[in-house]
Amino acid sequence: MHDVLYRALERELADGETSAKLHLGEVVGEYDRLDGVAYIDAAVLVDQQPIGKSHRSNPIAYIKAFDHVRDVFAQQPLAQQRGYGPGHFSFNVKGGRCEACEGEGVKQIEMVFLADVFVTCDVCGGARYKRDVLEVKFKGRNIREVLDLTVDEAIRFFIREDRLGQMLWQLQQVGLGYLRLGQPAPTLSGGEAQRLKIARELITAAKKQGHRLYLLDAPTTGLSGTEVRKLIGVLRRLVDLGHTVVLIEHNVETMIAADWIIDLGPGAGAAGGEVVAAGTPAEVAAAPGSHTATYLRAALAGRAAR
Numbered sequence: 001m002h003d004v005l006y007r008a009l010e011r012e013l014a015d016g017e018t019s020a021k022l023h024l025g026e027v028v029g030e031y032d033r034l035d036g037v038a039y040i041d042a043a044v045l046v047d048q049q050p051i052g053k054s055h056r057s058n059p060i061a062y063i064k065a066f067d068h069v070r071d072v073f074a075q076q077p078l079a080q081q082r083g084y085g086p087g088h089f090s091f092n093v094k095g096g097r098c099e100a101c102e103g104e105g106v107k108q109i110e111m112v113f114l115a116d117v118f119v120t121c122d123v124c125g126g127a128r129y130k131r132d133v134l135e136v137k138f139k140g141r142n143i144r145e146v147l148d149l150t151v152d153e154a155i156r157f158f159i160r161e162d163r164l165g166q167m168l169w170q171l172q173q174v175g176l177g178y179l180r181l182g183q184p185a186p187t188l189s190g191g192e193a194q195r196l197k198i199a200r201e202l203i204t205a206a207k208k209q210g211h212r213l214y215l216l217d218a219p220t221t222g223l224s225g226t227e228v229r230k231l232i233g234v235l236r237r238l239v240d241l242g243h244t245v246v247l248i249e250h251n252v253e254t255m256i257a258a259d260w261i262i263d264l265g266p267g268a269g270a271a272g273g274e275v276v277a278a279g280t281p282a283e284v285a286a287a288p289g290s291h292t293a294t295y296l297r298a299a300l301a302g303r304a305a306r
């Protein structure tokens, strides 16, 4: 999926609008034909790479919802009285952030022979903001305390902020309701980073023109049954918007939700083996010689019974 499909599409679509950067020098895997490129305007690889190495990067900023939070704080009477704008509640620009740590909340100590060490900033105590900015409160919480809220808590907290609420709801839909809004990007797992990327795509999907092909690598990894069903609903929304979703997946519930399955095997080798069967879930479930077929039959029977 990465080395053949994505790379080939990247090359084919290089002239058009694509969020993919050309990786010069990267080899495109061998293939005979690439059909249907005319129906796609962009290919988007939603992988498990981290969303950033900086402590400044976090879930709320990544989905571009931090602007709304800062606006809410800038509208509070104390902020207006003191002339604070939304920028005062940012830790990326000068103004309200702690200058000792430049809003990171931590200081990096370079070690000569060891990995760098992060220690809590001794000026702000990890709060990232100046004390007077932290005096501004919305519903009893300052900006630092809001960044400590989980997505689930923040949805209730910002119940009257429609746009912000919708963006946070999208994070909940991809199974990230437990994340703290200000959780530093380097602490997120690969699976969390991938689901965050899916949420951002959904938030911005309505504004984007054209048909996009989304490529995902095992997005259900680490999710519970309920969360898997939510995620399938989320992926269906992308399809309803006119996009196409291709995923590598071992989760049977997700497989039977697909229009088309390509079963690679036998077993799960590094290169995926050979094509064992291809077709609709019902067709692959009836395919001889497919190990997956057994599981598909059980899942399809279970769905029929429900």
Ligand SMILES: [Zn+2]
Residues within 6 Å of the ligand: 098, 099, 100, 101, 102, 103, 104, 105, 106, 121, 122, 123, 124, 125, 126, 127, 128, 129
């Ligand atoms: Zn500081």
